[in-house]
Amino acid sequence: MRSGFVAVAGRPNVGKSTLVNALTGGKVAIVSDKPQTTRRRVTGIVNGDDYQLVLADLPGFQRPRDALTERMQRTVDQSLEDVEAVLLVLSARERIGAGDRFIAERVFGLRVPVVIAVNKVDRLKPGHIAEQMQNAARLGEFHSLHPVSALTGDGVGELRDDLVALLPEGPAYYPTEQRTDLAPEHQIAELVREKALQLTREEVPHAISVEVDELGEKVVRATIFVETDSQKQIVIGRGGSVVKQIGTRARPEIELLLGRHVFLELNVKTRPRWRRDEAMLERLGI
Ligand SMILES: Nc1nc2c(ncn2[C@@H]2O[C@H](COP(=O)(O)OP(=O)(O)OP(=O)(O)O)[C@@H](O)[C@H]2O)c(=O)[nH]1
Ligand SMILES: [Mg+2]
Secondary structure (H helix, E strand, O other): OOEEEEEEOOOOOHHHHEEEEEEEHOOOOOOOOOOOOOOOOOOEEEOOOOOOOEEEOOOOOOOOOOHHHHHHHHHEEEEEOOOOOEEEEEEEOOOEEEEEEEHHHHHHOOOOOEEEEEOOOOEEEEEHHHHHHHHOOOOOOOOEEEEOOOOOOOOHHHHHHHHHHHHOOOOOOOOOOOOOOOOOOHHHHHHHHHHHHHHHOOHHHHEEEEEEEOOOEEEEEEEEEEHHHHHHHHOHHHHHHHHHHHHHHHHHHHHHHHOOEEEEEEEEEOOOHHOOOOHHHHHOOO
């Protein structure tokens, strides 16, 4: 039996969470086209006949601007300690540049094997992919380099085998039916936030957080927090249309997670400057 922990690092929005989901074969982390979707460490557990690969999906590397982003970056820094390897994710659709080099310096300095995934290669020309692979290869002394598409699954099997091969002998750390370590109320809050991110733009997604107030047999109640009353109006929408749509999209996934039908009741509340409120961030598990 092989087992161990691998941290997933990279710039915001390169597809780290999508890739963790693809590797675990289920939805453990929420995904959106907005940067800074992932705010806390989320564990994705990949089980095989003779291995358990524990992935730590992390927020994207960033320069902290407030208590929220400070905590996010601290999570990244702490999660890079004590891992067997790092999976460094890059986007083939963007220039591999200073931001990636900054992260690479940190990651290659850890003295553990670094596996690079050049993600989002779907629908890219082979020449363009080859060029990005060369740019990626210049980042440091990597263990291996994989072109992948987390979206289509291309290259994901090879990447998984490669990560598993790096694991030492060891026991299973989690029951083999478990896919993630997030408690159900936190998974539900994340699902609601994912739908809210899909339906909002500009500064609004960054001002949204979600907390589950009640997780009952038949009813799930959650609060969507924003920072200003105008953001609240946007999230509620005309005649409640936006918050209703958030609920419509989130409910099937919550029911799948819980294995039962539930009523989902969503409230939208203004909580000025919650991103600077340490007690609130603590409660949100960030
Ligand atoms: N075309 C394409 N899009 C992808 C791929 N992987 C992820 N995406 C998209 O990229 C966007 C960001 O994906 P996430 O998985 O949330 O990225 P992330 O790196 O976890 O982002 P943060 O949590 O904000 O740091 C989403 O719109 C995904 O659908 C891929 O392989 N191909
Ligand atoms: Mg993410």
